[in-house]
Amino acid sequence: MTLIACTAFFAACEYDDSEVMDRLENVEDRVTKLEELCAQMNTNISSLQSIVNALQQNEYITTITPITKDGVEVGYTITFTSGKNITIYHGTDGVDGEDGEDGRDGSTPVIGVKKDSDNVYYWTINGEWLTDANGNKIQAEATNGEDGEDGKDGQDGVTPKLKIVDDYWYISYDDGKTWTKLDKATGEDGKDGQDGKDGQDGTNGTYGDSIFQSVTQDDDYVYFTLKDGNVITIPKVKSLDIVFNTNEAIFIDAGESYEVTYKIVGADANTKVAAMAQDNYKVKVEPTDYKSGKIIVTAPSADITKSQALVFVNKGTQTIMRALYFTDTILTVSNSNVQLKPGTNDFTVKVTTNLDYTVYIPDDAKSWVKQVTTRGTVREDILSFTVTENTSSRPRSTIIELRDAEGKTLQSIAISQDSADPTIEISKAELSFSCEEGSESVDITSNSD
Numbered sequence: 001m002t003l004i005a006c007t008a009f010f011a012a013c014e015y016d017d018s019e020v021m022d023r024l025e026n027v028e029d030r031v032t033k034l035e036e037l038c039a040q041m042n043t044n045i046s047s048l049q050s051i052v053n054a055l056q057q058n059e060y061i062t063t064i065t066p067i068t069k070d071g072v073e074v075g076y077t078i079t080f081t082s083g084k085n086i087t088i089y090h091g092t093d094g095v096d097g098e099d100g101e102d103g104r105d106g107s108t109p110v111i112g113v114k115k116d117s118d119n120v121y122y123w124t125i126n127g128e129w130l131t132d133a134n135g136n137k138i139q140a141e142a143t144n145g146e147d148g149e150d151g152k153d154g155q156d157g158v159t160p161k162l163k164i165v166d167d168y169w170y171i172s173y174d175d176g177k178t179w180t181k182l183d184k185a186t187g188e189d190g191k192d193g194q195d196g197k198d199g200q201d202g203t204n205g206t207y208g209d210s211i212f213q214s215v216t217q218d219d220d221y222v223y224f225t226l227k228d229g230n231v232i233t234i235p236k237v238k239s240l241d242i243v244f245n246t247n248e249a250i251f252i253d254a255g256e257s258y259e260v261t262y263k264i265v266g267a268d269a270n271t272k273v274a275a276m277a278q279d280n281y282k283v284k285v286e287p288t289d290y291k292s293g294k295i296i297v298t299a300p301s302a303d304i305t306k307s308q309a310l311v312f313v314n315k316g317t318q319t320i321m322r323a324l325y326f327t328d329t330i331l332t333v334s335n336s337n338v339q340l341k342p343g344t345n346d347f348t349v350k351v352t353t354n355l356d357y358t359v360y361i362p363d364d365a366k367s368w369v370k371q372v373t374t375r376g377t378v379r380e381d382i383l384s385f386t387v388t389e390n391t392s393s394r395p396r397s398t399i400i401e402l403r404d405a406e407g408k409t410l411q412s413i414a415i416s417q418d419s420a421d422p423t424i425e426i427s428k429a430e431l432s433f434s435c436e437e438g439s440e441s442v443d444i445t446s447n448s449d
Contacts, residue, residue, distance in 0.1 A: 238266035250326035267291035365398035
């Protein structure tokens with residue numbers, strides 16, 4: 001009897017528990033993936049609420065940056081014009097369930113938002129309104145309180161939270177104070193493992209992100225498509241700027257008006273332009289449409305001084321500012337666009353002015369432009385140019401600026417020179433630009449095409 005008992009004992013010691021360990025590892029793996037899914041869903045729920053609030057506050061999206069893990073894209077970081085960042089995860093892939101015939105699928109609650117008849121977004125779960133213990137819909141966006149003697153404060157948006165306890169989903173809409181039990185998070189074991197099917201009919205149904213179906217974009221908008229089919233559209237920021245028909249100081253007499261036309265880069269139908277002036281100048285904006293128009297500046301009838309008008313362009317939460325400079329001084333040139341043909345070596349430009357200025361030559365033109373002399377009177381300067389032959393096979397050009405003491409461009413002179421022989425190409429040439437001013441002369445040389 002003792003020998004038989006001992007034999008039974010050793011037989012028990014040699015029991016193969018690999019199947020049990022495999023099952024345990026599978027359970028632990030599924031629990032880990034469910035915990036990861038739950039964390040990502042809570043992040044996505046919070047991000048969805050931020051998207052609704054951004055829509056309500058007319059915000060724009062500035063950047064969309066992919067998030068990668070082990071070289072695989074797993075989501076996006078999205079930045080709004082307010083500076084707020086949100087994260088959206090694609091979701092966790094489902095895993096195959098164990099074989100089983102009659103197992104019940106696990107399910108993942110489908111959280112979404114939907115606008116009701118009052119134009120307010122409320123949370124939904126599995127396509128139905130998410131309600132509190134009193135049957136009231138749970139609001140997803142914050143609303144402002146009404147003004148008045150007894151006005152009530154606006155309602156804050158609520159962020160639902162999810163968790164998994166004992167393989168069941170739970171939801172809270174009071175920041176975790178109370179929890180409501182939902183469906184099972186994992187499927188149940190089938191009774192007969194021999195004829196069972198994987199996944200949908202076995203231990204675990206597939207699961208994944210149940211907040212966002214997709215996030216897509218074009219040149220103008222980002223589209224957040226929810227799992228229930230609703231789409232939230234947020235506009236993207238475009239580079240916003242305003243371009244005037246002149247970048248030079250505006251010369252204006254007492255009581256005179258001057259028109260500056262403008263075009264707006266990156267405008268939309270909500271873009272507005274405004275302007276303000278000082279020193280008794282007046283300024284008025286007359287838009288042609290949302291992306292173009294004119295600005296009318298009127299100088300005071302007396303005591304004119306140098307001044308500026310500030311022009312503001314607003315689009316949603318974007319605002320830029322540009323300045324228009326105007327003065328009572330005069331500076332005009334007789335020819336601001338000089339075209340030189342082969343064999344033409346000398347020309348003059350008459351400058352009518354009552355102020356001091358300097359001649360600025362761009363660095364890339366100093367190899368073939370130099371100032372020689374300037375002859376001046378009280379109201380006129382004669383700028384003399386001497387141009388040497390362009391032996392390159394290509395024409396060349398530059399822009400010379402007349403600048404005031406503060407470095408602002410008062411006038412520009414564009415010079416372009418045709419090539420003498422298009423069959424010859426060299427890398428260096430020489431051009432002389434002369435302008436009498438006392439006895440000084442400046443020689444400038446550099447490389448040029």
